[in-house]
Amino acid sequence: MIVRDAVKEDLAKIAALEKIIFDENNFPMSLRNLRYHFKKGNKIYVAKIDNHLAGYAVIFLRKDYARIYSIATNPDFNGKGIGNLLMKHIIAQHSDKKYISLEVRSDNTRAIKLYEKFGFKVVKILPEYYDDGCSGYKMKKIFT
Numbered sequence: 001m002i003v004r005d006a007v008k009e010d011l012a013k014i015a016a017l018e019k020i021i022f023d024e025n026n027f028p029m030s031l032r033n034l035r036y037h038f039k040k041g042n043k044i045y046v047a048k049i050d051n052h053l054a055g056y057a058v059i060f061l062r063k064d065y066a067r068i069y070s071i072a073t074n075p076d077f078n079g080k081g082i083g084n085l086l087m088k089h090i091i092a093q094h095s096d097k098k099y100i101s102l103e104v105r106s107d108n109t110r111a112i113k114l115y116e117k118f119g120f121k122v123v124k125i126l127p128e129y130y131d132d133g134c135s136g137y138k139m140k141k142i143f144t
């Protein structure tokens with residue numbers, strides 16, 4: 001199991017997984033969108049098991065903070081520690097920033113548990129943040 005920076009050839013597989021994992025209410029990233037962020041220098045990490053794409057994360061970089069825009073485990077590999085591995089990698093790579101932020105659906109217990117485990121705290125409730133009316137949480141892990 002390894003985590004590394006994505007290369008251009010990984011993007012189509014990530015876009016395919018985004019489509020499977022996130023429905024239209026949850027803003028899946030298109031291949032075009034992924035290519036744009038890849039070119040712009042935002043970070044995309046992939047977790048690989050043998051040659052399979054087991055998970056990925058898309059991180060937007062700002063001056064003071066990093067924002068986890070998308071993180072997911074390939075459904076074939078759920079519950080096998082991929083989320084843990086990606087979070088550890090993200091935190092190690094971006095602990096030079098003031099904080100890492102993210103938004104999550106308030107009904108996404110699995111993801112919230114993962115984020116809490118790594119020290120993220122809810123800093124804001126975002127009413128009707130998602131297209132189906134579900135509220136969101138803005139969460140942050142603050143370094144210092």
Ligand SMILES: CC(C)(COP(=O)(O)OP(=O)(O)OC[C@H]1O[C@@H](n2cnc3c(N)ncnc32)[C@H](O)[C@@H]1OP(=O)(O)O)[C@@H](O)C(=O)NCCC(=O)NCCS
Binds near residue numbers: 084110
């Ligand atoms: C959230 C997600 C990334 C977790 O990835 P994963 O590879 O299954 O997670 P791991 O096996 O590494 O488990 C990491 C932690 O997640 C939490 N978790 C994982 N599965 C869980 C479950 N079924 N119920 C509750 N918490 C769970 C636990 O805190 C777990 O820690 P533990 O191993 O100490 O119990 C994965 O479920 C996923 O891709 N979900 C769909 C996409 C998504 O919702 N992304 C987040 C959008 S904001």
